[in-house]
Amino acid sequence: MTDKPKRWSTPPTLEDIEALAEWALSSLPEKFRRHIGDVIVRVEDFPDEETEREMELDSPFDLMGLYRGVSLDRKSVGDLPREPDMIFLYRRPLIDYWAENGEDLPHLIRHVMIHEIGHHFGLSDADMEAIEAAAVD
Secondary structure (H helix, E strand, O other): OOOOOOOOOOOOOHHHHHHHHHHHHHOOOHHHHHHHOOOEEEEEOOOOHHHHHHOOOOOHHHOOEEEEOOOHHHOOOOOOOOOOOEEEEEHHHHHHHHHHHOOOHHHHHHHHHHHHHHHHOOOOHHHHHHHHHHHHO
16 A cells, blocks of 8 residues: 555544555655564554553553564574564554544554554654654754
């Protein structure tokens, strides 16, 4: 998917969010895409209960995306095989944010995907906030 996705007047489905995630990945420069490797993107309505506890969420609506895996800066060729790296997008929190803030949905999905890819590269939330702040100034 290379064209920017459509606008919605009804809540997007899980498949719509998957298509947006695919678009977001395809819109990244090749120098970043080639380092994403075999990261799996999964779209679910909400984080599971274990994730809610682990992240100490007040509400399942508090988390729009999550990276699970070993970041590139911590990987070694000597590592034993592990579960695949995954990016989770949570449909209902994304839709709520979209509805409450009026942000363009493809832009929101792209922003969350880039944030989670940043974790794959080993960047912290503070690192990414600093990069975003510098880009806005």
